[in-house]
Amino acid sequence: MLEYPSISKRQPQFPDYLNFQTLRDIGLKHLQDLSGKLWTDYNLHDPGVTILEVLCYAVTDLGYRNNLDIEDLLALNPADRQSKENNFFTVDEILTCNPVTELDVCKRLIDIPGVRNAMLEKVTKYEPDIYIDFTKSSLEYNRPADQPKDKAFYLHPRGLYTVSIDLDPEYSKNACGQLYRSWADVLDDVNSVLCKYRNLCEDVHDVVILGEEEIALCTDIELAANADAEDVLVDIYVQVQSFMSPNLRFYTLQELLDKGKSPTEIFAGRPSVLHDQPYKSHGFIDTDELAALTPPKIIHTSDLYQEILKVAGVAAIGKLSIINYINGLPQSQHPWYLQLTEQHRPVLGVKYSKVRLFKGNLSIEVNMAEVQRRYYEQQAARIKALREDYELDLTVPQGSYYDLADHYSIQHDFPLTYGISEDGLPDTASTLRKAQARQLKGYLVFFDQLLANYLVQLTHIRDLFSWEIDAEEEQKGYATRKREKQYTYFTQGLKNFPGWEEIIIQQDYL
Numbered sequence: 001m002l003e004y005p006s007i008s009k010r011q012p013q014f015p016d017y018l019n020f021q022t023l024r025d026i027g028l029k030h031l032q033d034l035s036g037k038l039w040t041d042y043n044l045h046d047p048g049v050t051i052l053e054v055l056c057y058a059v060t061d062l063g064y065r066n067n068l069d070i071e072d073l074l075a076l077n078p079a080d081r082q083s084k085e086n087n088f089f090t091v092d093e094i095l096t097c098n099p100v101t102e103l104d105v106c107k108r109l110i111d112i113p114g115v116r117n118a119m120l121e122k123v124t125k126y127e128p129d130i131y132i133d134f135t136k137s138s139l140e141y142n143r144p145a146d147q148p149k150d151k152a153f154y155l156h157p158r159g160l161y162t163v164s165i166d167l168d169p170e171y172s173k174n175a176c177g178q179l180y181r182s183w184a185d186v187l188d189d190v191n192s193v194l195c196k197y198r199n200l201c202e203d204v205h206d207v208v209i210l211g212e213e214e215i216a217l218c219t220d221i222e223l224a225a226n227a228d229a230e231d232v233l234v235d236i237y238v239q240v241q242s243f244m245s246p247n248l249r250f251y252t253l254q255e256l257l258d259k260g261k262s263p264t265e266i267f268a269g270r271p272s273v274l275h276d277q278p279y280k281s282h283g284f285i286d287t288d289e290l291a292a293l294t295p296p297k298i299i300h301t302s303d304l305y306q307e308i309l310k311v312a313g314v315a316a317i318g319k320l321s322i323i324n325y326i327n328g329l330p331q332s333q334h335p336w337y338l339q340l341t342e343q344h345r346p347v348l349g350v351k352y353s354k355v356r357l358f359k360g361n362l363s364i365e366v367n368m369a370e371v372q373r374r375y376y377e378q379q380a381a382r383i384k385a386l387r388e389d390y391e392l393d394l395t396v397p398q399g400s401y402y403d404l405a406d407h408y409s410i411q412h413d414f415p416l417t418y419g420i421s422e423d424g425l426p427d428t429a430s431t432l433r434k435a436q437a438r439q440l441k442g443y444l445v446f447f448d449q450l451l452a453n454y455l456v457q458l459t460h461i462r463d464l465f466s467w468e469i470d471a472e473e474e475q476k477g478y479a480t481r482k483r484e485k486q487y488t489y490f491t492q493g494l495k496n497f498p499g500w501e502e503i504i505i506q507q508d509y510l
Helices: 020-035 047-066 102-110 184-196 229-244 253-258 287-292 301-309 368-381 431-459 471-476 479-484
Strands: 115-122 131-133 138-140 160-167 203-209 211-223 298-300 314-326 329-334 337-339 344-348 354-359 362-364
Touching: 020 047, 047 431, 102 115, 102 160, 102 184, 102 287, 115 184, 160 184, 184 203, 211 229, 211 301, 229 301, 229 344, 229 354, 229 368, 298 301, 301 314, 314 337, 329 337
Parallel strands: 160 203, 211 344, 211 354
Antiparallel strands: 115 160, 131 138, 211 314, 298 337, 314 329, 354 362
8 A cells, every 4th residue: 555645633742842832831830920910911912921932932942952962962063173083982992801700701712713612610629739737837749747638738729720722623624624724823822812811819720622522423314305415414414513512603793782782791801802903803702602502511312313303305314323433533332322521522523424315215325525525615614704893893973063052142033023133123213212122132131141151051062071181282282272171161252133232342251
């Protein structure tokens, strides 16, 4: 159905400070409360009501300017080349700090190229044992003779951590699965980060590199009639690998904001990226996802059944068993579950797997070399990539500059009959009439001055909240600019209403 433009019959809704009628009603109520016994005529023709209406209209202008976006209120005057933007900081500049918690350190370690995951574990059993010898007031490696073995006093150091590093095997492999990178540089970066961001009274006891425990699949797969055997086998390998060893996702800043994370939460415990040149980041890690990522200790074949059945083209699964290999040597085989080896990460052992594919009773042969190439190619594509600067920070909003101090005298808004506009009074007006018009001008100057001062105060809101006087401006001798930044209240003179020279005798009073 086509939607045609139309004019709504609903009355426009404005806040009170922008609603002329609301302001007029409030003003009339105040007048009635204050002077109801002396002033009883509040009709439109009354001069007092006219003055009230002109003032209400002026207040709506103040409300409009005051309601501009804060970036517009703080925008620099393009014509003022003496000033420069030095009051605002991006979130990467102002919210970043050194890692504090264990998760903070883990996130920083995982951001190192080649590091897939990192875990910190407090040392509870320190070796060798350290004994407290009260007789000598010293610490000893040998148990003092006066202390029985079951009643010996040990020193239990606190603040020591064992750091387990899970290196990304695909980082050092090419698309064919061949090693072509050394891990030495990665380990140097790990040690450098641990030393740089070590908290007081904390230290690293040991850095452990997790080994690879290759898990081989032995199963028969029934394929759907229209399934491509090679595609299905590659997808099975990718699905099983993702299940056994899921990857942490790196987000851009905007992606985490879209997830409902606040900038304060996102940048907690994160060092500055854009102002630490040696540090290039792959993005942001969701703290909740990192905390939920725990390495598996056991793999059940029932879980693998469910993962394989998720692959498109798999119709059924025959018998399934798994075998683990360490350094190319088989360890154990079990049809139901497999206990994983400590300090090892499970990875799919493609070259040890034996997956037979069937369509009905027909065995399907595939090019295993091509399957392995495609599998390693997909794994290599999952390697985290460095992010651009704009994906890691938020820019300072740029507002539009308005001349907020520009004041239009309320005397221009009065009807001609009052004789205070630019047209003034006719030459035939009596001296008394001219004196009355001039007296009204002087009376209205009070209101004009309040309005003008409000606007100039608003235009200097940037100076009121400025961090400091610009050092370059001070050295260059911009005395006026420096003096303005020392004020907390600003005023401006009135020279924009007809005949102001006759009303304001001291023209440089402000």
